[in-house]
Amino acid sequence: MSSTPGLSPVLMSDGFRERGAQVTRLEAFVDAAFAFSLTFLVISGNDVPKSIAAMVLALKGVPAFAACFLQIALFWHAHVKWSRRYGIDDRRSTLLSLLLVFLVLIYMVPLRLMFGTFFAWVTRGWLPWPIAPLSSFSDLSNMFMVYALAFGSMSLVMSGLFSYALKQRAALEFSATEAAETAGDIASWRLSAAVAALSFALAAFYPNDTPGWTLGLPGMVYFLMSFVRVLQRRVVVRARARYRAEGLS
Numbered sequence: 554m555s556s557t558p559g560l561s562p563v564l565m566s567d568g569f570r571e572r573g574a575q576v577t578r579l580e581a582f583v584d585a586a587f588a589f590s591l592t593f594l595v596i597s598g599n600d601v602p603k604s605i606a607a608m609v610l611a612l613k614g615v616p617a618f619a620a621c622f623l624q625i626a627l628f629w630h631a632h633v634k635w636s637r638r639y640g641i642d643d644r645r646s647t648l649l650s651l652l653l654v655f656l657v658l659i660y661m662v663p664l665r666l667m668f669g670t671f672f673a674w675v676t677r678g679w680l681p682w683p684i685a686p687l688s689s690f691s692d693l694s695n696m697f698m699v700y701a702l703a704f705g706s707m708s709l710v711m712s713g714l715f716s717y718a719l720k721q722r723a724a725l726e727f728s729a730t731e732a733a734e735t736a737g738d739i740a741s742w743r744l745s746a747a748v749a750a751l752s753f754a755l756a757a758f759y760p761n762d763t764p765g766w767t768l769g770l771p772g773m774v775y776f777l778m779s780f781v782r783v784l785q786r787r788v789v790v791r792a793r794a795r796y797r798a799e800g801l802s
Contacts, residue, residue, distance in 0.1 A: 565637065568730050572640030579647055580636045586654040587629040593661045594621045613680045620668040628657060631711050631742075638735075639718040639725060646717060653710045660703040667700045671772070690759070690768070697756035697771040705749030712742035722801075729801040733793035737785040744784055748777050 563571040573580070595618070632653065669683030715738045718725070722732050756771040 567634075567638075567734070569638045569734070570731075571637055572725065573636045573638065574640070577636075577642045579642060579650055580633075583632055583650050583654055584629070587625060587632075587657060590657050590661050591622065591625060594618055594625075594665060610681060614669070616680060617665070617668040617672045617683070620672075621664050624664060624668075625657065625660075628653070628707055628711065631738075632714070635711075635714050635718065638731075639721070641718060641721065641725075646714065649710055649714050649717070653707060653714075656703065656707045656710065660707060663696070663700040663703050666696060667772075670696065693768060694756040694759060694771070698753050701749040701753035701756065701771070705746045705753070708742045708745035708749060712739055712746065715739045715742065727796075727801060729793050729796040732796045732801055733789045736792040737789035740788040741781045741785040744781055745778060748774055751777075 563574065565571050632650070666683050669681070672680045673682040715735055719732065719735045719739065722735075727735070752771040752774050755774065759771075
């Protein structure tokens with residue numbers, strides 16, 4: 554552990570004690586890796602625009618860049634929250650954090666292609682395609698499957714980090730609220746992984762004669778993520794009652 558339980562009186566806005574006040578080398582490495590991954594998403598690619606037309610074309614990539622940025626920020630913020638709440642710095646947490654870094658660096662390619670293709674499709678090509686326009690159902694399904702694997706894998710890693718923290722609740726001297734909120738985070742990341750698995754299954758097993766209006770269904774299922782917060786709060790309420798019954802204050 555990077556901090557000794559019970560010694561930090563600082564309460565954060567979410568009701569957790571700040572056990573990870575000191576930034577560890579692991580956390581700094583994860584932050585740097587996320588920052589590096591964002592450089593892959595810059596709207597102008599590897600080259601600075603050399604004409605007004607090139608600049609306008611690059612600026613058309615802003616919507617896709619913004620969507621990618623928010624998606625990466627979601628995982629980065631979750632790891633920051635985990636680090637500050639629990640301050641765990643041991644072998645297992647290191648391995649899980651390094652796995653997250655490994656996956657996010659892979660995630661950049663399908664993420665950029667996914668959102669770039671989506672915005673190009675909904676604007677009928679007015680916003681630029683990140684690759685050649687998809688020419689077959691197989692191309693579309695493969696793109697959805699690769700994205701689902703990346704997103705689902707990262708969600709499972711985040712679930713693993715929060716699950717490991719919950720197992721350390723005695724050593725970390727969790728309150729009932731802290732234990733319940735951690736259980737809620739585990740449930741939310743597991744739902745995220747389940748949605749990714751559903752998307753993968755739809756993309757993998759759709760017949761080639763699928764009606765045109767359903768082709769985007771593997772992507773549409775991600776709207777189920779809007780229920781994450783609802784599920785999380787239900788889990789927190791039930792878990793808080795259970796942990797209080799176990800004697801946590």
